[in-house]
Amino acid sequence: xADSLITKAEQPRITFLRRITVGVLLIFVVSLGLPLYFSTTxxxxxxxxxxxxxxLASGLQDKLHFKIPVYLDLGLExxxxxxxxxxxxxxxxxxxPELYNFWxxxxxxxxxxxxxxxxxxVRGSQQQQQQGxxxxxxxxxxxSKETTLYAQxxxxxxxxxxxxxxxxxxxxxxxxxxxxxxxxxxxxAVALPYSSNYNVVFSLFSESGQPIDWEIGKVSKLxxxxxxxxxxxxxxxxxxxxxxxxxxxIQPTFNQEKSVYEIKQEDLxxxxxxxxxxxITHEITPTINFIVYxxxxxxxxxxxxxxxxxxxxxxxxxxxGVYVFNKDKPILKDHTTKIVEAELLPVMETFxxxxxxxxxxxxxxxxxxxxxxxxxxxxxxxxxxxxLENLMSLVKLTEALNEISIPELTKESVETTLTSIKESIxxxxxxxxxxxxVKHSSTSxxxxxxxxxxxxxxxxxxxxxxxxxxxxxxxIGPISSILFLGVIKTVKDIKGDRKRKE
Amino acid sequence: MRSxxxxxxxxxxVLLGLVTADEETNSEFENSGFTGSSTHTNNxxxxxxxxxxxxxxxxxxxxLSLYRTVKRLGIPDSQIILMLSDDIACNPRxxxxxxxxxxxxxxxxxxxxxxxxxxRGYEVTVENFIRLLTDRWDENQPRSKRxxxxxxxxxxxxxxxxxxxxxxxxQDAEEISAYDIANAFEQMYEKKRYNEIFFMxxxxxxxxxxxxxYSPNILSVGSSAIEESSYSHHSDMDIGxxxxxxxxxxxxEFLEKIKKNSKLTMDKLFDEYTFENVHSNPGIETKLxxxxxxxxxxxxxxxxxxxxxxxxxxxxxxxVANHDKNGILHDPVDDATEQNEEAYASTAPTDRSLLFxxxxxxxxxxxxxxxxxxTKIFGGITVLVLIGLWFVGK
Numbered sequence: 001x002a003d004s005l006i007t008k009a010e011q012p013r014i015t016f017l018r019r020i021t022v023g024v025l026l027i028f029v030v031s032l033g034l035p036l037y038f039s040t041t042x043x044x045x046x047x048x049x050x051x052x053x054x055x056l057a058s059g060l061q062d063k064l065h066f067k068i069p070v071y072l073d074l075g076l077e078x079x080x081x082x083x084x085x086x087x088x089x090x091x092x093x094x095x096x097p098e099l100y101n102f103w104x105x106x107x108x109x110x111x112x113x114x115x116x117x118x119x120x121x122v123r124g125s126q127q128q129q130q131q132g133x134x135x136x137x138x139x140x141x142x143x144s145k146e147t148t149l150y151a152q153x154x155x156x157x158x159x160x161x162x163x164x165x166x167x168x169x170x171x172x173x174x175x176x177x178x179x180x181x182x183x184x185x186x187x188x189a190v191a192l193p194y195s196s197n198y199n200v201v202f203s204l205f206s207e208s209g210q211p212i213d214w215e216i217g218k219v220s221k222l223x224x225x226x227x228x229x230x231x232x233x234x235x236x237x238x239x240x241x242x243x244x245x246x247x248x249x250i251q252p253t254f255n256q257e258k259s260v261y262e263i264k265q266e267d268l269x270x271x272x273x274x275x276x277x278x279x280i281t282h283e284i285t286p287t288i289n290f291i292v293y294x295x296x297x298x299x300x301x302x303x304x305x306x307x308x309x310x311x312x313x314x315x316x317x318x319x320x321g322v323y324v325f326n327k328d329k330p331i332l333k334d335h336t337t338k339i340v341e342a343e344l345l346p347v348m349e350t351f352x353x354x355x356x357x358x359x360x361x362x363x364x365x366x367x368x369x370x371x372x373x374x375x376x377x378x379x380x381x382x383x384x385x386x387x388l389e390n391l392m393s394l395v396k397l398t399e400a401l402n403e404i405s406i407p408e409l410t411k412e413s414v415e416t417t418l419t420s421i422k423e424s425i426x427x428x429x430x431x432x433x434x435x436x437x438v439k440h441s442s443t444s445x446x447x448x449x450x451x452x453x454x455x456x457x458x459x460x461x462x463x464x465x466x467x468x469x470x471x472x473x474x475x476i477g478p479i480s481s482i483l484f485l486g487v488i489k490t491v492k493d494i495k496g497d498r499k500r501k502e
Numbered sequence: 503m504r505s506x507x508x509x510x511x512x513x514x515x516v517l518l519g520l521v522t523a524d525e526e527t528n529s530e531f532e533n534s535g536f537t538g539s540s541t542h543t544n545n546x547x548x549x550x551x552x553x554x555x556x557x558x559x560x561x562x563x564x565x566l567s568l569y570r571t572v573k574r575l576g577i578p579d580s581q582i583i584l585m586l587s588d589d590i591a592c593n594p595r596x597x598x599x600x601x602x603x604x605x606x607x608x609x610x611x612x613x614x615x616x617x618x619x620x621x622r623g624y625e626v627t628v629e630n631f632i633r634l635l636t637d638r639w640d641e642n643q644p645r646s647k648r649x650x651x652x653x654x655x656x657x658x659x660x661x662x663x664x665x666x667x668x669x670x671x672x673q674d675a676e677e678i679s680a681y682d683i684a685n686a687f688e689q690m691y692e693k694k695r696y697n698e699i700f701f702m703x704x705x706x707x708x709x710x711x712x713x714x715x716y717s718p719n720i721l722s723v724g725s726s727a728i729e730e731s732s733y734s735h736h737s738d739m740d741i742g743x744x745x746x747x748x749x750x751x752x753x754x755e756f757l758e759k760i761k762k763n764s765k766l767t768m769d770k771l772f773d774e775y776t777f778e779n780v781h782s783n784p785g786i787e788t789k790l791x792x793x794x795x796x797x798x799x800x801x802x803x804x805x806x807x808x809x810x811x812x813x814x815x816x817x818x819x820x821x822v823a824n825h826d827k828n829g830i831l832h833d834p835v836d837d838a839t840e841q842n843e844e845a846y847a848s849t850a851p852t853d854r855s856l857l858f859x860x861x862x863x864x865x866x867x868x869x870x871x872x873x874x875x876x877t878k879i880f881g882g883i884t885v886l887v888l889i890g891l892w893f894v895g896k
Contacts, residue, residue: 142822189543190811193652225823249762268810270762274578284645306812315811318543318654345820352823353816363816368823393692401685452693458629458638 015493022483022490029483037476041468043403046411050395052418057388061178064384065429066103066377070162073110073123074149081107088159095163096171098178103171105162116144117369120166122158125150140166142366145373169362170374177381190317191360194383196442197235197285200355204339205246205277207296214292214339216240219348226352229372232435233379233442234359239281246293249273252304260303261295263324268306268314271322288358289320290351294339298327313350321354323347376434383441384424387417390448404457413451420444540793540802542656542697543809544581546649547572548634551586552626552663552672556743560734562590563604563746564662564704566612567754572658576762576806580646583634585621587673597740604746604754606738620647628678635686637695653694658702658803662750665705667728668714684714691717698791700803704749706731709785721791721798723772725749726782733781752779760800763807769795 056063072081085107093100114121125148138149138161147166149158163171192198202220206212220238227236250270252261263271272279272291281287295304303326306312313323325347331337357363362374391414398406424440427433549572551558551565565586572582591602591613602613621630633639634649651657664671668680690696701722703711708724715722725732725747734744735751746754752774760766772795775784788795801807825831872880 142818143826189541189654222820222824226819229823265812266763268812269807270576270805271810272808274576274806275573279578280580280646282645309812311813311815313813313815315814316808317811319808349817349820350815352819356816356819357814366818366822368819390693393694397689397692400688453636453638455638455640458633458636 019490019494022486025483026487029479033479037472041472043405044408045398045406046408048395048398048406048411048414049418053388053391053395053414056418056421057392060384060388061102063425063429064102064381066434067106067432068104068120068167068377069106069108069432070120070122071108071110071114073121075124076109078109081109084155084158087155088162091159092163092171096175098175099171102178103174105167116141116146118145120145120147120370122147122149122162124148137161138165140365140367140370142368145367145369166365166370167374169364169371170377173362173374173378174381177378177385190315190357192286192288192318192358194379194386194442194445195234195286196446197237198359199281199283199285199287200236200238200290201279201281201287202238202240202290202292202351203277203279204240204242204292204294206242206244206294207246207248208299209244210299211336212242212244212294212339213336214242215341215344218341219344222348223352223355226355226368229368230359230375232438233372233376237283237285243277246277247273248295249275252295252297254302255305258305260305261297262305262307264307265309268322271314272316287320288355290354291320291322292325292339292347293322294325299331299333301330311350313347313354315354315357318358320358321351323350373434376438377428380424380428380434380437380441383438383445384421387421387441387444387448390445390452391417394448394452407454407456410451410454410457413447413454417444417447417451420447539797540656540698540799541654542802543654544651545572545577545656545658545803545806546651547577547582547658547660548649549582549584549586549660550626550631550662552661552670554587554589554623554673556590556593556595558587558664559590559602559741559743560746561662562586562588563602563612564750565660566602566617567604567746567750568658568660568702569617570610570612570614571754571757571760572804574762575757575760575801575804577804578806579616579618581806582618583620583647583649584618585626585631585634586619587626588619588622595742597742603738603741604751606736606740606745610758618646624673626673628672628676628682631672631678632682632686635683636689636693649695651690651695653697655696656698656700656803657696658700660702660704661711662704662747665703665707665711667707668710670703670705670711680711680714683711684716687715687717687720691719698802702753704732704747708732709783709787712785712787715787715790718790719792721768722785722787723775724785724787725780727785730782748780749775749782749784757800757804760804762801762805764799764801764805766800767796768798768800771800 072084076084085105088107089104092104110121110123121144123146137151137153138147140147147161149161153161200223202216204212204214204216217240220240223236223238227238230236248271250263250267252263254260255262279289293304297304304324305326306314306324311323312326313321315321325339325343327337327339327343356371360375360378362371362378365371394410394414398404420440420443424437424444427437427440547568549565549568551561553561565584569582569584573579590596591600598608600613601608601611604610604612621634634647637649639648649657661670669677671677687699690699697719699720701712701715701720703723704725705711706726707728707730709727710724712720712722712724726749733748735746735748737744753771756771756774772786775786777783791798799807
């Protein structure tokens with residue numbers, strides 16, 4: 001009844017208008033609302049250069065070619081040098097096939113302008129009689145990259161001196177890296193993870209509260225030449241502190257025989273009192289700690305010793321070193337105890353040795369120049385591999401988690417990483433600039449970490465599809481239901497009209 | 503409904519893929535002799551209480567129990583991330599201000615006198631927790647509030663609060679799902695951010711939270727099975743609320759007996775988790791974990807037992823670095839800086855003579871150069887003028 005009234009009352013113009021309104025609304029919602037909904041709710045995923053990453057990562061070792069120039073001052077002719085090169089290569093690759101096309105030496109004749117602090121030099125000695133005294137066949141100078149031979153050698157002996165003497169540590173480290181067997185023997189990692197900045201903190205922990213002073217300013221300067229030489233690998237910042245009333249949580253036992261207090265070796269693992277000693281630096285860069293512990297028993301003329309230890313010191317892997325210090329002479333009461341430079345020198349010798357272990361320096365030969373050079377090459381390779389691993393993890397992650405966003409910044413960092421990696425490889429292959437290559441590899445690690453740890457990447461990780469729908473339902477529900485019903489009604493109307501016309 | 507089934511199907515595919523990938527890595531570990539003692543070098547702890555308000559006293563006591571333990575056993579505060587609302591100890595309703603107890607005998611004040619809360623009050627959010635695990639922060643996020651772990655870190659993660667089937671509520675406002683934590687762990691595994699994780703959770707239906715983990719080397723323990731509550735231990739009449747949950751109460755009771763370098767193993771702790779003690783069915787999940795429980799030390803996660811190397815020292819490195827081959831000492835400091843220091847020392851006294859009775863040694867620049875003589879003249883003139891004015895005024 002009412003229905004027919006309305007249909008009668010409704011003029012064709014109004015029907016037309018109503019249909020137009022529904023149509024416009026439908027077009028509006030579909031053309032504007034839907035894209036808007038999708039554009040605001042879809043997760044932004046930038047396109048990562050996945051192929052490039054996996055290509056680099058799969059064949060990093062084939063792309064790097066370390067070739068270290070060694071200058072021979074042995075009076076050899078060019079063809080003799082070539083013969084030496086061939087026999088060296090064949091011996092190296094037969095013993096370590098992993099290094100094929102990856103690591104080798106390049107022999108050349110010595111010329112006058114070669115600096116032994118920059119390049120490797122092997123020369124024969126004028127004083128061959130020295131050989132008998134020390135029994136050594138050759139000596140690697142501790143101050144430069146120069147090796148002096150104390151006898152005439154044939155090719156094979158020379159090759160084995162180079163392989164098992166000068167470059168042995170570097171070769172075995174590379175092989176272990178490539179085989180991925182660094183800690184196969186159950187040893188713990190000693191070296192800290194790579195960083196381009198480290199804090200080195202010297203702390204004097206005094207068990208008693210009596211005033212104490214140490215000449216740390218003077219002795220810490222001795223570290224500077226080493227830090228300067230390591231400059232291309234990492235920067236080191238030195239600071240020092242003194243803390244009083246630093247009690248131990250372990251109980252040293254009194255050894256009647258030696259009249260000293262002894263700390264058992266098994267107690268050393270909990271020697272550092274993390275609860276009470278303030279070792280927090282609030283620096284964002286990793287810290288290498290060196291602790292000098294000065295026991296209270298020293299004031300009573302009794303020394304504090306680590307049982308069965310010559311140096312009275314120990315190293316904590318990836319953390320730092322500890323030295324239990326004792327005064328040899330009795331201490332005057334009511335005076336500031338002063339630990340002077342001469343007393344600190346053996347302590348610092350211990351610490352510097354520990355420092356080298358903590359930054360992953362090869363342990364031989366004695367020459368720092370050779371070791372730092374080896375460390376540069378090892379660090380380059382490790383860093384490049386690390387940054388590619390980071391990128392691969394990122395790729396794997398973005399493929400596994402469909403709802404994680406990949407912001408533009410991540411993409412940019414990935415691209416910077418790739419550029420630095422390539423630049424580092426070029427420096428190694430084409431120019432033999434190992435110091436520059438470390439710097440580039442360090443940049444690549446930094447940016448690959450940035451790419452992975454990009455702040456934006458977390459935001460929607462815990463925001464699944466259902467939640468999204470739930471959030472928008474109050475808005476979408478009413479609009480779409482009204483529109484849906486309106487469209488159905490209009491369609492029915494139109495159909496009815498057509499039937500009537502027929 | 504359909505979309506959610508679809509979602510779960512996708513998740514299970516992803517899980518399947520990753521689990522098969524993990525099996526390969528697991529076998530790698532076994533080949534390299536990974537079983538037996540842990541290869542970690544540092545320990546971290548993440549302790550989270552997700553509840554607020556006075557009536558949730560027990561959750562605060564729970565998390566502080568574990569905080570007390572890991573701190574006592576040697577994990578430094580910089581390596582403990584403590585997230586809690588921290589509104590209990592100084593709550594006006596607390597009859598014993600500044601304290602939190604785990605027992606009505608009040609033997610142990612869990613709040614203690616040195617507690618370092620990293621995320622307090624409204625900072626305890628799902629976002630912060632996920633960011634913490636995945637280390638995705640602003641550049642200026644302080645070190646002490648970050649989980650800066652590496653592949654040699656063992657992490658102990660403890661969560662407590664109000665949970666349900668596959669979720670844990672964060673402060674009445676939001677919730678974290680089991681999948682979120684599982685994915686976060688997978689991200690940590692991918693980035694080599696841990697060696698092993700020990701995940702402990704004390705909530706209702708806690709066991710549902712770890713069932714979706716798929717990354718290797720995670721040991722999980724929960725206080726209650728699905729459809730079960732996690733019960734509180736007892737109420738304190740003076741405080742007026744339940745003070746601690748049963749599961750954590752027995753954990754703390756056991757761990758209080760442990761010393762820093764204890765050799766007790768995990769299975770001894772798990773023996774405490776009986777139905778008689780906890781009144782629910784605690785779950786222990788070892789399928790992702792490589793080592794047997796009777797070889798896993800408690801201190802691998804609760805303590806900080808550092809493997810040390812005694813006497814591995816090489817001599818004369820400093821000597822070599824500071825001397826040349828003729829045995830002459832280099833100047834250890836750059837000549838330039840030394841000279842600068844000297845120059846500063848020589849100019850400093852004249853600078854200081856200008857100061858009027860102030861021992862201020864801060865660096866400063868003089869804007870106008872006036873010699874002491876001039877100042878005296880100016881002073882004299884001013885005094886004369888003032889005296890003249892005084893006469894005129896009279």
